[in-house]
Amino acid sequence: MVDSSQLPKLPITLLIIARNEASAIGRCLDSVPFAAEKLVIDSGSTDGTQDVSQRHGARVVYQEWLGFGPQRNFASLQASHDWILALDADEALSPELANELRERLPQLMQSSNAGAILRRQTWYMGAPMRWYRPMVGERMGRLYHRGRARWTDVRVHESLRFDGPTPTLKHPFIHLNNPTLVHKQLKTLRYAELKARDWLDRGKPVHMWMTPFVYLTAFIKDYFLRLAFLDGWRGFIVSQTAATYAAYKRMRYYEMRRNPESRDMAADLLHGYGLDP
Known part of the structure; x- marks a missing residue:
């Protein structure tokens, strides 16, 4: 078996905005081994999120909370790469999606696409939802070129606005929705x-x-x-x-x-x- 940590990195930033996510953020960071940069924008954690993030290879930047949309737009400017994969701390790439991204990202990043749409599979109360549509294959903009996309400037329920084509990837990423x-x-x-x-x-x-x-x-x-x-x-x-x-x-x-x-x-x-x- 090939050690994924030894494979070449791709010029993309994994971006997470977080506060008090020490119990979950390591899993999220480890699920994207191909990212050349892992960046956590922390808004004042008191549970050791910063230390956990650094142990899992992330650079941590502090930013007082601005609201979800403004916080994500601030975060995009801190990335070292134009291409960004945005995940929440309670989310992670499935192994299938990680492989798909590794294969498709080089071509995608050479194109004029603004980003890509990912599908999200949600686990609720300890098991995946099977039928409820918003939690089964929910389509979400999470992969983008920061010069061709921007998060809406709202405090909550933010979304990406793309300026260009956005293909949809096949495999889902996983959301462990609210532990209780x-x-x-x-x-x-x-x-x-x-x-x-x-x-x-x-x-x-x-x-x-x-x-x-x-x-x-x-x-x-x-x-x-x-x-x-x-x-x-x-x-x-x-x-x-x-x-x-x-x-x-x-x-x-x-x-x-x-x-x-x-x-x-x-x-x-x-x-x-x-x-x-």
């Missing part, structure tokens, strides 16, 4: 806070009367139309969680508008959990 429901609920609180603040910046109108319908519509869409029901109780749980998030972020936005003091109070509480909005 407690982690998921904390993340939901943070994401809702970020989304509500984006709405506040844009002066989005408040339509609280829509909230019950938003909840019901979101649950029906995920549970039935996106086939979550075929994944059993895990499908029910993921649909209920998504519907709750859709409703809660609207309620939180209503509260921000009605009681502006709640913004700083909530930010201080989330900060105590290491979840800066």
Whole structure:
């Protein structure tokens, strides 16, 4: 068997934005052995993420949290290479995708393509989801040339905007989604806070009367139309969680508008959990 660490490196940067990801980030870094550079943008970890990252071959740069979109755009500028593979700390390349990238990247990087679309396979509650569409083969822009693509400047739910062709790769990368429901609920609180603040910046109108319908519509869409029901109780749980998030972020936005003091109070509480909005 060939030792992958001895194979030639490719001029690409593996880029991870992280905070308090010591338990997961090593697996992510090790899954991309062909990257000439591994770069972690840390926003103030207190669990040793920086040390773990360095032990797994990464360069670590500190940047105070800017929001997901701005943080990723800052990170792109810190890379030593124009071609970038962006992963989250709880994600990793499958061996099949790592081999596919090693074979296809040289030609891709010589082309005029802006990047490539990758597919993501999600593990939830300790096993892969089999039917729920957003967690089975979800298409995501994660490989890009930084001169031909840019992350949207939003606090949460950022995405890449490409300026050029983007082929789709065959094999998936793996997402180990939230080790527990407690982690998921904390993340939901943070994401809702970020989304509500984006709405506040844009002066989005408040339509609280829509909230019950938003909840019901979101649950029906995920549970039935996106086939979550075929994944059993895990499908029910993921649909209920998504519907709750859709409703809660609207309620939180209503509260921000009605009681502006709640913004700083909530930010201080989330900060105590290491979840800066």
